[in-house]
Amino acid sequence: MTISTIWVFAQAQDGVPTTGTLELLTKARSLGGAVSAFFLGDAAPVAAALGAAGAAKVYSTGDLAGQLPGPAGAAAIKALIDGGDAPDLFLFPQNYEGRDTVARLSVQLDRTVLTNNTDIAIDGDAVTVTTPIFGGNTLVTTRFAGSAPYLATFRPKSFAAEEGAAAAGEIVTAAIPEHGATGAARITAVHVEESSGPKLDEARVVVSGGRGLGDAGAYSMIETLAKLLKAAPGASRAIVDAGWVPYSYQVGQTGKVVKPEVYIAAGISGATQHMVGMKGSKHIIAINKDKEAPIFSIADLGIVGDVHKVLPKLIEALQAR
Amino acid sequence: MRILVCVKRVPAPGSRISITADGLAVDTAFLGFTTSPHEECAVEAAVQLVEAHGGSATVLTLGPAEAEEQLRYAASVGVSNAVLLATDGADWDPQRTAAAITAAITAIEDRDGVFDLILFGNESADSGGFQVGVRVARHLDRPIVNGIKGISIADGIATLERPTDAGQEVYELTMPAVAGVKEGINLPRYPTLKGRLASKKVQIAIIEPSAKPGGQVLVRLEPPAELTTSTTMLGNGPDAAAAVVDLLEELGVLR
Numbered sequence: 001m002t003i004s005t006i007w008v009f010a011q012a013q014d015g016v017p018t019t020g021t022l023e024l025l026t027k028a029r030s031l032g033g034a035v036s037a038f039f040l041g042d043a044a045p046v047a048a049a050l051g052a053a054g055a056a057k058v059y060s061t062g063d064l065a066g067q068l069p070g071p072a073g074a075a076a077i078k079a080l081i082d083g084g085d086a087p088d089l090f091l092f093p094q095n096y097e098g099r100d101t102v103a104r105l106s107v108q109l110d111r112t113v114l115t116n117n118t119d120i121a122i123d124g125d126a127v128t129v130t131t132p133i134f135g136g137n138t139l140v141t142t143r144f145a146g147s148a149p150y151l152a153t154f155r156p157k158s159f160a161a162e163e164g165a166a167a168a169g170e171i172v173t174a175a176i177p178e179h180g181a182t183g184a185a186r187i188t189a190v191h192v193e194e195s196s197g198p199k200l201d202e203a204r205v206v207v208s209g210g211r212g213l214g215d216a217g218a219y220s221m222i223e224t225l226a227k228l229l230k231a232a233p234g235a236s237r238a239i240v241d242a243g244w245v246p247y248s249y250q251v252g253q254t255g256k257v258v259k260p261e262v263y264i265a266a267g268i269s270g271a272t273q274h275m276v277g278m279k280g281s282k283h284i285i286a287i288n289k290d291k292e293a294p295i296f297s298i299a300d301l302g303i304v305g306d307v308h309k310v311l312p313k314l315i316e317a318l319q320a321r
Numbered sequence: 322m323r324i325l326v327c328v329k330r331v332p333a334p335g336s337r338i339s340i341t342a343d344g345l346a347v348d349t350a351f352l353g354f355t356t357s358p359h360e361e362c363a364v365e366a367a368v369q370l371v372e373a374h375g376g377s378a379t380v381l382t383l384g385p386a387e388a389e390e391q392l393r394y395a396a397s398v399g400v401s402n403a404v405l406l407a408t409d410g411a412d413w414d415p416q417r418t419a420a421a422i423t424a425a426i427t428a429i430e431d432r433d434g435v436f437d438l439i440l441f442g443n444e445s446a447d448s449g450g451f452q453v454g455v456r457v458a459r460h461l462d463r464p465i466v467n468g469i470k471g472i473s474i475a476d477g478i479a480t481l482e483r484p485t486d487a488g489q490e491v492y493e494l495t496m497p498a499v500a501g502v503k504e505g506i507n508l509p510r511y512p513t514l515k516g517r518l519a520s521k522k523v524q525i526a527i528i529e530p531s532a533k534p535g536g537q538v539l540v541r542l543e544p545p546a547e548l549t550t551s552t553t554m555l556g557n558g559p560d561a562a563a564a565v566v567d568l569l570e571e572l573g574v575l576r
Contacts, residue, residue, distance in 0.1 A: 096467070096468060096485070099467075103459075104455060106452075107455070107456045108459070111536055112414065112416050112535040112536035114537060115449070115450045115451055115452060116448075131448075133449065134447055136545065137545070138542055138543070138544060139543050139544070141540040142537050142538065142539055142540060143538045143540050144537060144538075145536045145537055145538045147536075184464045184494070185464040185466050185481075185498070186492065186494075187490055187491065187492055188480070188491050188492065188493050189490070190487075191489040191491075193487065193488040229569070229575070240505070241504065241505035247485075248484070248485075248486050248488070254443075254503075261572060261574055262574050283572060285555075296552050300552065300553065301552065301555050301565075302554050302555065303554070303558075303561040303565070304556075304558075305558035305561065309558055309559045310562060313562035316562070317563055318575075321566070
């Protein structure tokens, strides 16, 4: 079958489409066919921007009014498809909302969903995706079988977001039907952490700390250094799990994927799970006291030394400028 | 309180993965296996909930006969019942796995009563599909929240905490409910000697799963291209700091 209609699960932050959304729209345009965006919420503020990125139609559910996004989104998409407005291929971002929505949708459609991908190719009738497994040390190629819609999720930064042919960005209302007990979880509280400085997945420079810092207090060196470099502070999973810093700091397979100009890894040994999230950085500088640490296998520049001695010196040198 | 925890047998992290000659499977001959880390925490969470509220915990896996090892491990830390959906060793896709697990849960619940809470790991450590838990919850028509780092139970309500990019969300689910647990929610205990001995006696119920394959075909497995980075050593210890500053200057990030 030919892939003629491609939908992208679009998301926005602070009223603009997320970088991940623009990445998927760019890829969708390159695959040919008509591209549309599905937006969970009121799409009015972002429809023009999604149109500029190539979405001919922007499906809008309107305000969610406190409903859980995943079940509501899946129900709205199912209703569109049942009504005859269906994509051949639907690209979702590999993040909480994308995954949650696509999983619930796929089970209602009784379709497979191929998750965690980094690439997609269409060759005649065959649609294949590439997926790194075991934390990235094996690549799997899988082909969709059966009938469309084909559903797939993609890791952040799998594609570059580029400008291209604009489309109308016409808003189409997608109603959310009644969707039963699976959506019956209620959010009772939301705690927001204060954050300042550049965002981790968008910063030009990222400074991350790991277990080598020794204790939670030593993380302040990472924050000081990050401030001096106008960088975002990051962390390995080990210190997030240890409770030194919040989850939002985590770089890696189960955290954020970052591709900054410069990535400084201080006291991070380089577990596969971490490296998956930062190996695409342009320049990687590693500071570790163990010269055999795996991080040095992907670092462009290395310093063998104790972070407790190297970081203060580095901070001092930067302050002296 | 009846709690079910679903686990998956996966290659041990850090193992070097080799691929069979036909490029269609992982060569398991020399691999070590373990329980997915998120699920190890889910097992611990199940045991802690039973300790606090009474009742019993059951562990279930779909996998080869050798997955008995992962079931016995769960038994050694305090899970009292074990169920194996024995496959022939082939890796089942998420659609098929979820259908088989749903059928097994339905059969067990028809006989022994409903599970108040079903725990999954957030995602498996090998294929990382994030699918099976959500699919099973949907089949059973029960609420699910994934990425959970805190669980408490009172008056038929499960209160779940999920860290987000912006902070944290707290959910309330009327039980029976389902949760995908994330590593870090607790520190899984080590089995005691007594636990190990007891685990040998736990009866494993073996069910032959039947579900048809989902809509995906494996084309090939391959190792990724080797990263060919040559690391330039800027020096040892604090003396290298100046070189880093020069370098950052050169890269133009100090403006």
